Amino acid sequence: MYPQTYKYTNDHEWIDLATGRMGVTDYAQKQLGDIVFLELPEVGKTVKKGEQMGSVESVKAVSEIFAPVSGTIAEVNAGLAEKPESINLDAHGSWMVAITPADPAEAQELLDAAQYAELTK
Amino acid sequence: MEVFAGWDMPVEYSGLAVEHMAVRTRAGLFDVSHMGQVELAGKDALAAVQHMTSNDAGKLKIGQAQYSGLTTPAGTFVDDLLVYRFATDHFLFVVNASNVGKDFAWITEQAKPFGDVSAVNTSARYALIALQGPAACDVLQTLTDVDLGAIAYYWFAHGEVAGVRVTISRTGYTGERGFEIFTPPQSAVRVWDAVLQAGRSADVVPAGLGARDTLRLEAAMRLYGNDIDDTTTVLEADLEWIVGWDKGEFTGRAVLADQKARGLSRRIVGFEMVDRAIARHGYDVYLDGAKAGTVTSGTQTPFMKKAIGMAYLPVARTEPGTEFEVDVRGRRAKARVVPLPFYKRPKG
Numbered sequence: 404m405y406p407q408t409y410k411y412t413n414d415h416e417w418i419d420l421a422t423g424r425m426g427v428t429d430y431a432q433k434q435l436g437d438i439v440f441l442e443l444p445e446v447g448k449t450v451k452k453g454e455q456m457g458s459v460e461s462v463k464a465v466s467e468i469f470a471p472v473s474g475t476i477a478e479v480n481a482g483l484a485e486k487p488e489s490i491n492l493d494a495h496g497s498w499m500v501a502i503t504p505a506d507p508a509e510a511q512e513l514l515d516a517a518q519y520a521e522l523t524k
Numbered sequence: 525m526e527v528f529a530g531w532d533m534p535v536e537y538s539g540l541a542v543e544h545m546a547v548r549t550r551a552g553l554f555d556v557s558h559m560g561q562v563e564l565a566g567k568d569a570l571a572a573v574q575h576m577t578s579n580d581a582g583k584l585k586i587g588q589a590q591y592s593g594l595t596t597p598a599g600t601f602v603d604d605l606l607v608y609r610f611a612t613d614h615f616l617f618v619v620n621a622s623n624v625g626k627d628f629a630w631i632t633e634q635a636k637p638f639g640d641v642s643a644v645n646t647s648a649r650y651a652l653i654a655l656q657g658p659a660a661c662d663v664l665q666t667l668t669d670v671d672l673g674a675i676a677y678y679w680f681a682h683g684e685v686a687g688v689r690v691t692i693s694r695t696g697y698t699g700e701r702g703f704e705i706f707t708p709p710q711s712a713v714r715v716w717d718a719v720l721q722a723g724r725s726a727d728v729v730p731a732g733l734g735a736r737d738t739l740r741l742e743a744a745m746r747l748y749g750n751d752i753d754d755t756t757t758v759l760e761a762d763l764e765w766i767v768g769w770d771k772g773e774f775t776g777r778a779v780l781a782d783q784k785a786r787g788l789s790r791r792i793v794g795f796e797m798v799d800r801a802i803a804r805h806g807y808d809v810y811l812d813g814a815k816a817g818t819v820t821s822g823t824q825t826p827f828m829k830k831a832i833g834m835a836y837l838p839v840a841r842t843e844p845g846t847e848f849e850v851d852v853r854g855r856r857a858k859a860r861v862v863p864l865p866f867y868k869r870p871k872g
Contacts, residue, residue: 439824
């Protein structure tokens with residue numbers, strides 16, 4: 404269910420440390436329902452772990468996107484912002500931004516797939 | 525599931541947008557048993573109903589219903605409701621779940637001066653199931669001998685659905701054609717299952733509170749607690765069509781007449797977002813940089829695929845095309861006044 408190669412946060416986000424790409428988990432998309440808007444940070448912005456850096460909005464609610472790790476926004480998935488409903492179809496394939504981590508040690512605090520699966524039980 | 529007015533309610537079944545689209549294109553089945561019922565009966569029931577509600581209940585034939593306001597002396601809403609005329613001297617009110625207690629106390633008090641009338645809170649006697657959408661009539665017809673095509677909009681009939689004694693009302697809260705079915709609570713599951721079964725080939729789906737809210741907003745139906753309450757008058761809510769000016773006295777009439785004569789200072793409008801954003805209930809509205817009100821309802825509609833909403837604006841600024849701003853979590857997003865309703869079902 405949750406890709407083994409990703410790490411996860413308590414805020415229901417995933418990050419692929421190999422590429423720095425992050426998104427929200429399948430559990431999160433199910434909770435949100437039909438996603439209609441995505442507000443993403445700009446390339447070059449520096450973010451601190453846990454800081455709000457955008458928002459994802461469904462018909463019924465708005466939810467914040469937090470930085471899973473500290474770093475710099477290296478890439479923004481503009482295509483996804485145009486078609487945010489893709490997240491409902493494939494949350495783990497729908498990356499929002501890529502972050503260049505500032506502190507590799509922070510990765511140790513993230514959850515692995517098994518731990519995250521446990522969290523959402 | 526979500527607790528709503530003390531009821532454990534499904535927000536969505538298969539998904540809000542899927543359910544919304546089903547109602548617009550086929551049909552959706554809603555369990556709205558949380559709605560409250562109050563009945564008034566007695567020789568003076570009509571006089572009492574006329575006194576406490578804004579619309580002219582005297583125009584109702586037996587078997588007919590109307591949308592109305594349960595008004596305060598200030599012309600604002602205790603609640604909005606449907607008034608059904610069951611018999612010459614017998615009326616049924618359908619009120620909002622969150623207001624049943626307050627409404628019943630208010631109705632009882634308002635009925636007091638009227639001699640032969642008694643008000644009873646009959647909410648526990650009815651479950652209410654709504655089948656809404658273009659396929660509603662054909663699907664429901666397979667389960668009843670009542671000629672559904674003969675029931676006009678805002679009329680009702682008594683009969684059987686799936687062998688259960690019910691009242692079938694051609695009403696709804698979605699802007700789509702459809703029916704609301706009053707059943708005894710112990711038979712509600714039987715009716716629900718029968719309708720879903722009968723609707724299988726037409727792809728009828730169960731629909732939750734979430735779709736009910738987006739559908740009613742597209743149709744610009746007001747929601748008590750959001751768009752109307754005891755601080756908004758019937759005229760400010762742009763519902764003059766439920767004021768029975770010709771019927772004479774009713775609670776709040778004097779204030780409403782005065783407001784009509786002098787002109788309103790504010791009125792509800794529909795708007796759509798110009799900037800990419802969703803304005804939601806409670807967000808602040810700005811005109812020329814100054815706070816001018818709040819969004820009363822707002823969503824992204826799955827059918828029209830637009831961010832729409834309603835808000836109260838100064839009357840001078842309610843013309844369609846007028847632009848204003850909404851504070852969307854710290855960002856000012858542009859919106860434009862549009863005519864209501866947002867959605868009108870195709871004729872036929």
